[in-house]
Amino acid sequence: MMVYDAAATARALPWAPLVHAIERTLLDLAQGQVQAPERWVLPLATDTSWFLMPAWLSASAGDLAAIKLITYAAANPERGLPAILGDVLVVRASTGERLALLDGPTVTARRTAAVTLYAAHRLAPRPVGPLLVIGTGVQALAHVAAFTEALGVDEVWVSGRTPASGRAFTQTLHQHGLFAEVATDLDAALQRCPMIVTCTPAQAVCLRGTVRDDAFVAAIGAFTPAMIELDPALTRDIAERGQVVIDSAAARHEAGDLIAAGLTLTDCATLAEQPARQDRGPVLFKSCGSALWDLAAARCVAESPRLPTF
Known part of the structure; x- marks a missing residue:
């Protein structure tokens, strides 16, 4: 072995x-x-x-x-x-x-980021960045690596739990030769970045506001009904304007972000159902993880x- x-x-x-x-x-x-x-x-x-x-x-x-x-x-x-x-x-x-x-x-880090990468290839209206990543842990680093190495994203904006954590994460990215800046104004970052990944401990809402019509939002951190990263109003807005896709059928009872927004989860396609990219509106990809x-x-x-x- x-x-x-x-x-x-x-x-x-x-x-x-x-x-x-x-x-x-x-x-x-x-x-x-x-x-x-x-x-x-x-x-x-x-x-x-x-x-x-x-x-x-x-x-x-x-x-x-x-x-x-x-x-x-x-x-x-x-x-x-x-x-x-x-x-x-x-x-x-x-x-x-x-x-x-x-x-x-x-x-866990690499397969989760690779699933997001697969979803972005299939569903993102504009999979070229810039990228806004919310979170500064292992999953954040894995997703930045996946998007920069495999999609060619060359501009990364970072929002951490504290200004210090955001600065430390951008310094790590600089050491990898990447352009990265701290996103001090999330509303401005949402208007600049069509690619958004949330990968926090999901103990509180970390993203609210309005995303672009060509946005691809990957919500990674919440994997139980009690966990949440996205403001329910934001989740509902994306569902009304675009589409919501989940990584697996289990997410229908695990995705706290979608449950909190009151969505009808049976309407959400899974990756296994091979959903197609729609010709308008933002995309929310909700990942809860799967064997x-x-x-x-x-x-x-x-x-x-x-x-x-x-």
């Missing part, structure tokens, strides 16, 4: 192959070749939960299974620890042979020449 640390896991999940693996997994799902039970969330301690997320391919589609076992502790950054800790185990489905052990936080995306990451790694062939 190959064991990948965080750096090796990142190298094994380049954007283009990972997006392709996501697309293939969605096609296999539509053909009944994928099983992905809804995740189990078990309380371990106060404000700390254990997530168990299995998914697998039929033998004809790839004979592959993956299970992610991670803990999520929202207060961990204050302790000097990552909010997400854990692993993804990749096995051959027919035999149970262990193929790889991947770093869970790295898989489907971990399985796609496992496919990406399993097809590497470093692992035994199937």
Whole structure:
């Protein structure tokens, strides 16, 4: 069994192959070749939960299974620890042979950003930036990397929880050779940026106002009914002017942003339903996460020449 640390896991999940693996997994799902039970969330301690997320391919589609076992502790950054800790185990489905052990936080960051990237390719009216990112954590960095490396976005505006966190994040981006500035006026940033990503701890609304007609808003941080990032009035406005797409069917009862806005979630198409880009209005892509995306990451790694062939 190959064991990948965080750096090796990142190298094994380049954007283009990972997006392709996501697309293939969605096609296999539509053909009944994928099983992905809804995740189990078990309380371990106060404000700390254990997530168990299995998914697998039929033998004809790839004979592959993956299970992610991670803990999520929202207060961990204050302790000097990552909010997400854990692993993804990749096995051959027919035999149970262990193929790889991947770093869970790295898989989560890269596959989440890659799903957003896939959605932007399909749905964004103007997928060229500038990009406004709200949040300064791991997911924010992964999304900036995905949008700049894979979409060619060359201008990034940052809104952090505090001015200091925003400045520190822009300095990190500068070290990667990117143009980045702190967005001190969010209303102005919304008018400048057609690409917007919210990736905060989702403990309070972080985005309100009015987005452009050609905006693509990816709301990443909220993944339970009690979590929220978007002002409900903003969510309703996008739904009325454009379209709302969710990453998976489970988001219909997990997406706090959409629930708070009172949307009829059965009207929201999933990525598996292959929604088409509309010819007018903004797009809201609501991502709550799914074992489907971990399985796609496992496919990406399993097809590497470093692992035994199937």
